[in-house]
Amino acid sequence: QVQLVESGGGLVQAGGSLRLSCAASGRTFSTYAMGWFRQAPGKEREFVAGISWNGRPTYYGNSVAGRFTISSDNAKNTMYLQMNSLKPEDTALYYCAADLWGSGSGGSNWDYWGQGTQVTVSS
Numbered sequence: 647q648v649q650l651v652e653s654g655g656g657l658v659q660a661g662g663s664l665r666l667s668c669a670a671s672g673r674t675f676s677t678y679a680m681g682w683f684r685q686a687p688g689k690e691r692e693f694v695a696g697i698s699w700n701g702r703p704t705y706y707g708n709s710v711a712g713r714f715t716i717s718s719d720n721a722k723n724t725m726y727l728q729m730n731s732l733k734p735e736d737t738a739l740y741y742c743a744a745d746l747w748g749s750g751s752g753g754s755n756w757d758y759w760g761q762g763t764q765v766t767v768s769s
Contacts, residue, residue, distance in 0.1 A: 648672035648758050650742050655763030658732055666727040666763060668742030675723040676700075679748030681756060682716065682727045684738035684765075693752035694740070695727060705751045710736075732767045740765050 654666040668680065681696035695716035696705040704716050715728040725742060740763050743756040 648675075648678060648744050650744060650758055650760035652740065652742050652760045652763040655740060655765045657766045657768065660732060660734055660767055660769050662732050662767075663728070663730045664732065664765060666729065666740055666742075666765070668725040668727075668760060670723045670725070670744065673746075675718075676720045678744040678746055678758075679750035679754055680716075680718055680725040681705075681743045681745070681750060681752075681754065682725075682740060683743060683756075684736075684740045686738040689738075691741075692738075696750035696752065696754060697725070698750040699745075699747050703750070707752070729765070732765075734767045734769045736765060737767050738765060739763070 649671045651669045679699045682694040685691040713731045718725045742760045744758040745754045745756050748754040
């Protein structure tokens with residue numbers, strides 16, 4: 647069992663940056679693939695980024711590749727999502743997720759979810 651808590655969301659202008667954090671507690675953090683998803687009102691949940699349980703490889707959704715960077719700090723049991731060059735279409739509720747021994751890809755078996763943190767990008 648692992649508990650996930652996201653933070654770092656907020657309101658930012660287009661072109662700006664935000665860094666999201668996902669703090670994990672419970673089982674050994676380093677055994678989990680970690681990922682970020684987002685869901686905007688009226689849209690399906692979308693895979694944003696993921697990182698394998700051993701730190702490599704990393705995966706990105708097409709809409710964020712080159713702008714977002716996922717990373718993790720096992721010593722702090724925390725995962726991050728650095729978001730640069732934000733666009734209004736990045737506005738969504740962002741969730742972190744965990745998958746024990748997972749690959750970190752969008753198709754990974756994501757077992758655990760946080761409550762989400764809102765990101766709003768103004769034009």
